[in-house]
Every structure is written in C-alpha cells, then in structure tokens.
Amino acid sequence: MNDRRPLVAHVVHRFDTGGLENGVVNLINHMPADAYRHAVIALTEITDFKKRIDRPDVKFIALSKRPGHVLWIYPQLYKLFRQLKPAIVHTRNLAALETAVPAWAAQVPVRLHGEHGRDVGDFDGTSKKYQWVRRIYSPFVKHYIALSKDLAHYLVQPVGINEKRVTQIYNGVDATRFHPAPVRQIVPGCPFDAPGLWLVGTVGRMQTVKDQTNLAQAFVHALKISPELRDQLRLVMIGDGPLRQDSLAILQAAGLAELAWLPGERSDMPEIMRGLDCFVLPSLGEGISNTILEAMASGLPIIATAVGGNVELVQNGQNGCLVPPANPEALAKAIVGFAQQRESTKSLGKKSRQLVENHYSMTAMVTNYQQLYDRLLGHSTRQLNA
Secondary structure: OOOOOOEEEEEEOOEOOOHHHHHHHHHHHHOOOOOOEEEEEEOOOEOHHHHHOOOOOOEEEEOOOOOOOHHHHHHHHHHHHHHHOOOEEEEEOHHHHOOHHHHHHOOOOEEEEEEOOOEOOEOOOOOHHHHHHHHHHHHHOOEEEEOOHHHHHHHHHHHOOOHHHEEEOOOOEOOOOOOOOOOOOOOOOOOOOOOOOEEEEEEOOOOHHHOHHHHHHHHHHHHHHOHHHHHOEEEEEEOOOHHHHHHHHHHHHOOOHHHEEEEEOOOOHHHHHOOOOEEEEOOOOOOOOHHHHHHHHOOOOEEEEOOOOHHHHOOEOOOEEEEOOOOHHHHHHHHHHHHHOHHHHHHHHHHHHHHHHHHOEHHHHHHHHHHHHHHHHOOOHHHHHO
C-alpha cells in the first residue's frame, strides 16, 4: 500500500554536529509521524550525527559533492527528486540554496528555503555578492523561513524578497531534556568538581564565526582585572575545530591552561549545561542560537555578543547581558560582574527558563512548521490521510 504522507526532503550542505542540523533533528523527531515523511539529503556527507534522529522511516542520502558549485550535480539532484517525488524540498542556508533549481526542474510543488544564520565573511549582512546570489535564485523558491527577525529583515530589505514570501519561526528547545539542576552538577571527565568553583562555559563548533578565542582572551583579562577570582573562576569550552588549538594557545601563554577545560566535542549536552554556572556565546554572527536556547532551558544566565538573533533571546538585566562582538575587555567585565554577584545571577537563570517555557517551546516550533508546510501545499495533512 502506498504511503500517502507527503515527503519533505531536507537539504543541507553537510549533516554533522551543529545548530542548523540540530534544528532538523528536533523538527523531524517532534513532528507527528502521521503528518509527513522525511528524507535528509546532504550535498557532501552524513556523519553519525544522524543517530540523533529516532524515527526509523527517515531516509539519509549523501551526494559526496566535491568543493565548488552545486551546478555540477544538478543532473544527480534532478534524478533524485524525480525518484523520491517529495512534496517539499526544504533547503537551508546559502550552501544549499542552489538546490532549488533542480527541485523546480523536477516539478517539486514546494521549494522552501530557510535562513539560519549569517554567512562566513558576511557577519553583518552587507555583502552585495551574497545579496545578489539570493536574488538570482529567488524565482525558484516558493517561500522562505527566517529563524530571527534580523534574518527576516535581511531577506525583505537588502535582498528584496516580498515580505509575503517570508515567515519568521523561532527555534524550539526540548525543555524536558534540557532542564535546570537544583545545584550545579559534576560533568563526567571535568576536573572542576569542587563546590566553591564558578564555571563559565560555551558550546559550539570552534570556527571563526563562533569566535571562541574572544572568550579565551576575555578569561585571561578577567583574571587580570580581578585576580581574587583565580581560586574560583573556571572556563569550560566544548567543541572542536580550528579555534580549539588557538584558544588553548592563548590560555597557555597566559599560564592559565590548568584553569580551563577544552575536551573537544561531546554528545552529553544536557549534562554539560547543568554543569555550568553561566553560559557565554562570543559569536561574530548568529541566527537563533540553539545553544543559547538550551542554556536558557537549563536555567543559566547568558552572556552573549549583541549580534543577529542574540538580541532577541537575551534581555539585558532580565536573563543575561549583551556585549559588543570581538571585544574581550567588555566580555571580561561581564564575566567578572556575574562571578561577583552570584545570587543575583541565579535569578537571571530563572528568568531564562521562564522565557523558554513561554516563548521557545518545541511544540510551538513544530506547530508553526507543520502549519506552514500544510499551507504551502494547499491542503492539510488531515485531508491527505483521510
């Protein structure tokens, strides 16, 4: 018997650990199984990250594209779409946008494109080249999703997409999986388990846009301006990438490597979050950060750079503090201020949790996506399954 559920083909550059990919996982895992079928298509490769998806009916397809233009695999994508017959091709970020062309040629009814964050080398969205590229492909895209108001404004204003073709949907966070701990938990493998310590940390790919070296420099500066914190303040940096060694080098040069823990990539994010006292995101550019939402759900106060969607998640004096990007001195002062006022900082963490429960639930995100899918297809999933 033919499966009458419409198929959504999610297209990404690479399916590996990351905020964008985590959003795909959450959407597939939490959308009602009787609504849509799903396939994940990676233009390059699919890693073991796919194990995060717990639905057995999801197809995973890696196209092993070499560096360069997607044009060279247009025939392969066309044949794939003709074979799969998806109702929706949902591309994400600029690296996958070109896929809308073979999807259009294969007569896929809905070509949906999501903007999840800023492009590398265009953190402020002023690049005329990237605006022009998006404009060129816009006739092949039926509708757009922007994760933040900032990204929605970018699509409508400099790029020139009609606002009726843009829907803004915030990421949701699993507030059951990520929840506060009554007291800071001990993270397996972490050397900082003494009760009097105060752990500030970050999580994410250690790449240029995340600017973890800014945090390493800020940690060094924090202990320069407040040396009395040396016996209490500790730094945790979770993730792997080129900036891991750079960050280590900064800490080693300052003689502070023993006060920091950089274990590389970890999969136990809920436990990591419950093992921190404060979460920091030092990025140069962001959409709506999954890690900020996970930290908020875990009841943590947030220090983040005032870029992209961070300003929509972090409210100064309410659930955290915003600082200028690429400014380790300002970041250091914020860390010191939080470390010296621990009780008031805890109240910021409680507000973080409240904001997640009220505005950033997984249910709200999945409902918004499903309703948009239904609307773009022109009929509801209930009618399809009747």
